[in-house]
Amino acid sequence: MFREITNQRESPYSWLDPWLGADSRLWRTVERLRFQNPHLSEIDIDEQSIPTRTLEEVRTSRLPLYREAAKLLEWYQRYSRGECDEAELRDLFNTLFVRPKEVSELFEIYWAYKLVETFEERRLQPMTGSSNVVAQWDTNEAIYTLRYRSSSSDPPCFYISLEDAEGEKSLLDQAIPDGTTFTQRYYASIERAATMKEELLGSSGVQRSLWSGEPDILLTKRSLESAGLQAVFLGEVKWAESGRQKAIASKAAEGIEELCEYRELLTDGNGSYLASTNQSVQIEAAVFTRDFAPEGNRSRQTQLITYGDDIKRPI
Structure with missing residues (x-):
């Protein structure tokens, strides 16, 4: 992963320069991964030996979580013995680090x-x-x-719901009964949209929000x-x-x-x-x-x- 970003950092990753390179803090963290990762450092392969038969059963489990756990453990065991190739190491690091798609x-x-x-x-x-x-x-x-x-x-x-602004809307309706102001029309459009979602789409519990962020x-x-x-x-x-x-x-x-x-x-x-x-x-x-x-x-x-x-x- 880091090699891919390093090769592309001229564009659009140039702003990552301080975090990349052989002398960067991030790269040193990767090198010390085995010893400083709070989860991996707790694994003691010598003392917590898992029988091959047990690992095989977990690997073929119907639960995806168990299968992934077995795969990750095998990766880590091979990594600790220095047997992983570059492609496997990249997969391991991708599993342990955040790598956004965008x-x-x-x-x-x-x-x-x-x-x-x-x-x-x-x-x-x-x-x-x-x-x-x-x-x-x-x-x-x-x-x-x-x-x-x-x-x-x-x-x-x-979040501001229609109900939160109902008091203000009521005062405005009293002052301008024909409802021709922008605020009245906007409020009505939000309320009508929520009702139509329930009626046409069968949606229940539709949030009638005036604003959210x-x-x-x-x-x-x-x-x-x-x-x-x-x-x-x-x-x-x-x-x-x-x-x-x-x-x-x-x-x-x-x-x-x-x-x-x-x-x-x-x-x-x-x-x-x-x-x-x-x-x-x-x-x-x-x-x-x-x-x-x-x-x-x-x-x-x-x-x-x-x-x-x-x-x-x-x-």
């Missing part, structure tokens, strides 16, 4: 880890199919959680004592296949629009917007892009961070 997804994970590196107390978490928590750690006063492509079930909330990067800071939300950092990562400045600017503009929505529509879970003047929750945001030299790049509310920029610790 460059854009890898770029998002890259920025998530770069953000984590700004904190000395950081503690990484294994990314699994059921959890997108990249890192979680605490200080003497606060708990930090960084999520990737995940809107937390706890505040801040990235999911940031690429979500970093929250909560009080260690009360668990109350103190600060939020929102990140949108925008990868452009083309390195042309116009293409990158277009992608960055998409991220700015999304972040503005998040900032205005995030709620505390009790119907109050976090951006309200009476809220004490700090909100920061940034758009992350590849190499880019914008003309402006001045904003108090949102940062534009491009590849090569130094990242300062947020919140």
Whole structure:
């Protein structure tokens, strides 16, 4: 996997240069895989010998999980004895490391880890199919959680239902009974679409949402004592296949629009917007892009961070 990326890093993987190469930290980690991987290091082939017959039974099991486990164990045993060829090693590393299918997804994970590196107390978490928590750690006063492509079930909330806005809609209907405003028509279209999904598609439990969102990067800071939300950092990562400045600017503009929505529509879970003047929750945001030299790049509310920029610790 790493050889493939190294061979292609001129385009589009040049931003991975600091992590690749014989002297890179990532490559040294791969070389020490056998000794530092928390799962593999617990396996003692000499003391925990598995009979060949047992391994054969597991290999032919009807359960895919057992068959894959037997295959992985055989790979590791051969790797420990130095008997794996290059193709088998690549398969083994692909099993043990994250390898996103799309460059854009890898770029998002890259920025998530770069953000984590700004904190000395950081503690990484294994990314699994059921959890997108990249890192979680605490200080003497606060708990930090960084999520990737995940809107937390706890505040801040990235969801506004039709019911949440029903009171505002009622006031507007009283003022303008004919329902000709954009807001009234938009509300009606969302409500009608949900009803038609249930009637035409037989769908049950259709979510009647007025708005929902999911940031690429979500970093929250909560009080260690009360668990109350103190600060939020929102990140949108925008990868452009083309390195042309116009293409990158277009992608960055998409991220700015999304972040503005998040900032205005995030709620505390009790119907109050976090951006309200009476809220004490700090909100920061940034758009992350590849190499880019914008003309402006001045904003108090949102940062534009491009590849090569130094990242300062947020919140």
